[in-house]
Amino acid sequence: MSDQGMLAREETARYARHLTLPEVGTEGQVKLKSASVLVVGTGGLGSPVALYLAAAGVGRLGIIDFDRVEYSNLQRQIIHGSEDVGRPKVESAAESIGNVNPLIQIDRHDEAFTSANAMRIAADYDIVIDGTDNFATRYLVNDVCVLLGKPNCYGSIFRFEGQASVFGLPGGPCYRCLYPKPPDPGTIPNCAEGGVLGILPGIVGTLQATEAIKLILGIGESLSGRLLLLDALEMKFRELKVRRDPTCPLCGDAPTITAPIDYDQFCGTPKQDAAQSPWDIEPTELKRRLEAGQPLTILDVRKQHEYDICNLGGTLIPLDELPTRLDELDRTRPIVVHCKLGMRSAKAVQILRDAGFPDVSNLNGGIIRWSKQIDPTVETY
Amino acid sequence: MKVIIPTALRKHTDGQNHLSITATTVQDALEQVVTAHPQLRSSLFDDRNQLVSYVNVFVNDRNIRDLENEATPLRETDEILLVPAIAGG
Ligand SMILES: [Zn+2]
Numbered sequence A: 001m002s003d004q005g006m007l008a009r010e011e012t013a014r015y016a017r018h019l020t021l022p023e024v025g026t027e028g029q030v031k032l033k034s035a036s037v038l039v040v041g042t043g044g045l046g047s048p049v050a051l052y053l054a055a056a057g058v059g060r061l062g063i064i065d066f067d068r069v070e071y072s073n074l075q076r077q078i079i080h081g082s083e084d085v086g087r088p089k090v091e092s093a094a095e096s097i098g099n100v101n102p103l104i105q106i107d108r109h110d111e112a113f114t115s116a117n118a119m120r121i122a123a124d125y126d127i128v129i130d131g132t133d134n135f136a137t138r139y140l141v142n143d144v145c146v147l148l149g150k151p152n153c154y155g156s157i158f159r160f161e162g163q164a165s166v167f168g169l170p171g172g173p174c175y176r177c178l179y180p181k182p183p184d185p186g187t188i189p190n191c192a193e194g195g196v197l198g199i200l201p202g203i204v205g206t207l208q209a210t211e212a213i214k215l216i217l218g219i220g221e222s223l224s225g226r227l228l229l230l231d232a233l234e235m236k237f238r239e240l241k242v243r244r245d246p247t248c249p250l251c252g253d254a255p256t257i258t259a260p261i262d263y264d265q266f267c268g269t270p271k272q273d274a275a276q277s278p279w280d281i282e283p284t285e286l287k288r289r290l291e292a293g294q295p296l297t298i299l300d301v302r303k304q305h306e307y308d309i310c311n312l313g314g315t316l317i318p319l320d321e322l323p324t325r326l327d328e329l330d331r332t333r334p335i336v337v338h339c340k341l342g343m344r345s346a347k348a349v350q351i352l353r354d355a356g357f358p359d360v361s362n363l364n365g366g367i368i369r370w371s372k373q374i375d376p377t378v379e380t381y
Numbered sequence B: 001m002k003v004i005i006p007t008a009l010r011k012h013t014d015g016q017n018h019l020s021i022t023a024t025t026v027q028d029a030l031e032q033v034v035t036a037h038p039q040l041r042s043s044l045f046d047d048r049n050q051l052v053s054y055v056n057v058f059v060n061d062r063n064i065r066d067l068e069n070e071a072t073p074l075r076e077t078d079e080i081l082l083v084p085a086i087a088g089g
Helices: A009-014 A018-019 A026-035 A046-056 A089-100 A117-120 A133-146 A200-217 A263-267 A283-291 A306-311 A319-326 A343-354 A368-375 B007-012 B025-034 B037-044
Strands: A035-040 A061-063 A107-109 A125-129 A151-157 A161-168 A225-230 A236-241 A297-300 A333-339 A360-363 B002-004 B018-020 B055-059 B078-082
Touching: A009 A018, A018 A026, A035 A046, A046 A061, A046 A089, A046 A200, A061 A089, A089 A107, A117 A133, A125 A133, A125 A200, A125 A225, A125 B007, A133 A151, A133 A161, A133 A236, A133 A263, A133 A343, A151 A200, A225 B078, A263 B055, A283 A368, A319 A343, A333 A343, A343 A360, A360 A368, B007 B037, B007 B078, B025 B037, B025 B055
Parallel strands: A035 A061, A035 A125, A061 A107, A125 A151, A297 A333, A333 A360, B002 B078
Antiparallel strands: A151 A161, A161 A225, A225 A236, B002 B018, B055 B078
């Protein structure tokens, strides 16, 4: 072995249980020490992934996240603590990782993972872990991994369900082979809307970390070519076969995707300033109307539990109850409808307009944009 | 045979996590499922009545794209899984 082969005494003590395992041993531990892994997202999945990879002695861990810690993260994002609320996630995560294992190197990328920087950032690592929380970034991670020839340890969660696999290994499938196109926005709710069992990312994230460790050590059977499905309510794992699609535009025999694309466009992600309804109003306009004392009804079409987190003092009628509760609203007053991000309220505006309400508008970007642009004291989630 | 309904689609099946049906092909099975629960149709089929690409249909552990797509024949013991893309993290 090279000089790298030498483990310091504090390392042999720390990794004793690995060194005892014939499948790891000193040689394997040195492989871990020489390895580098990029964890994209330090949320529910990224938390256990980063902590376990650090504890296992992966020599260099990159963490990338643009977000800050919020109270609603703490139910599952165990790398962050209560006193970290408001801090950049990367900073908070790096501190926790350093506590677990001060012997490894941590690269902090306090920024979003985008088409503009992803190739450059990921190129510097052996393995990438997909711990993101939206389709656009998942396709970005997948594409970058295939383009750079890096394994992508994939995991995804929703409510009580999880998925895990390894994409981008030679001869194996990629995420696009399994899901050629993302759902239309709004068809599959995200965790913020649909909820998620806090423990679930702990299970799925540790599966991802296990796959990364196996790849580094070169042991066992990779999940490449298999999709592991978890239903935590039944506590049932199912294993499905996933084959590389020869017609895949990314990893197929005649690929057409040769560089990262515009993923917001690909996924139809609503841009914050993009129109959501023909009857949009800007947060600044609502503020002006309220300050001018104009009579209006604020209608909140989110769920009760969302209302309990934050609200604008509006009338609460959840979108799915709206069609049967129209008579609770005063048709003679202007109505401004909002939800979390503006998609549900856009539907509500259409329902009200169709029912003959004459003056109904949609608060573009929802209460989240309101919080960002007008009133930061409104809690976000 | 059983059709397994994932969490994301259970709001369309009154919360049921599986449906029991008798069908000879995947096409037949999916038709029965959306007939029994019409709200499921827009989650499974597009405007041209094609299966949407973000929901994979598996018969046991095989994707119907690797079999005979919707013409894939079924046996009584088969399990049909609807596996939508999920993105949470
Ligand atoms: Zn592919």
